[in-house]
Amino acid sequence: MRHVIVIGASLAGLAAVDGMRRSGFDGRITVVDSADSLPPDRPPLSKQVLGGTMSPESATQPMAARLDDLDIELCLGIGATSLDAASRRIALSDGSTIVADGLVIATGATPRTLPGALPGVFTLRTLEDSVAIAAELDLEPQRVVVVGAGFIGAEVAATCRSRGVEVTIVEAQDRPMQRVMPGSIGDFITTLHRDEGVDVRLGVGISSLLGSSRVAGVKLTDGTVIDADLVVAGIGVTPATGWLEGSGLELGDGVVCDETMLAAPGVVAAGDLARWPHRRYGEHLRIEQWDNAIEQGGYAGRRLVSGSAEPFAPVPWFWTDQYDCKLQLAGRVAPGDEVRVVDGSTAERRFVALFRRDAHCIGAVAVNRARHAVQMRAKLSEPLLWADALAHFGVDDR
């Protein structure tokens, strides 16, 4: 392999480059991204940058400082428009085509939008989004409506509230972060936001956006009208695979890979758009998390240039910051799992809770208990008996 093209210069794409270089690959690497400047580190966009405590220029991704060492040809402002996977021929938005020996697909995901776009309605993915919403907050809006209480919506609500703005969260599910969190942890998040003065509406959707030249409010599916001069939608993302239609790659809520992140001969995928069968969990996963993008990117890069690898099967892990709470979740949990608080308490906003399925502990959440979160992540890399997990915290099985 002499020339590798990486599509997407964000976390997963540059981690793949790093992985290739670390495996000793000294061939040519071209990295292409449709963004006009190097993509930022995204976590601060809903936290410090939005809150005004970090300058937008400071939100740089970990690899940004090491670009020179990576020895790449970086093409910014150029998008990939199509691919033929069999010949690894890529068409670019500037009209050129390139053929490579190896290909890393890392185009991430794009936010879903509410129907009926109006000025004053935002999504949050890019640095520009974050700066634009922060500028709106500088104008001291009367009320912000955050649509969706996934982790980005919940963080945006917390950041806006911390800036003294009145906030309403509207979430169609019965609980925040319902997709990734068992119910009682969702209840903790609801209480957290309510205690901080956020108006949290659950189990109700948006039926329409109100306003003509600019958003003036939202109408809910139960008929309620909420006045708002700013609306931020955090209603999930879709994998950025539009350019791969007709490429010959299997698409299905992401780029479908094998156990080693291989999507086709000489083609790997990583990050928010990659779906792969996780050997231990026996199901296909697609993970939209920071640490996964780095770990999976690095893995995919190594795998591409070295040709073989153990299956990729990490314990998922992510964090979110809301108010004074740093929440970390390790493992693979489902809404129905049994939850047991084994350390601290939700009232103190400092606790560890374990999740049980059958005889095993399959995940843990820690709020302001970081060391326990990472220790549990390490333990969860092997099957962990429920009794052993409890014993680790000195708790009796009852």
Add this chain to the structure above:
Amino acid sequence: MRITVDYDLCESNAICMAILPEVFEVREDDLLYILDEFPPEEYRSKLEEAVRRCPKQALTLED
């Protein structure tokens, strides 16, 4: 080889501790302690990984 942490950036999320507990420890007081500021050469790749995966980019490895 010297590993240092910028405590103005570090948020004690213990990622580094997960990677190399021999050098990084977040204690009950929620502070990160560097157990060995001049760690042995055998830890180099783990140290580099910790530098890379610190979400706050608070770690620096110098030769």
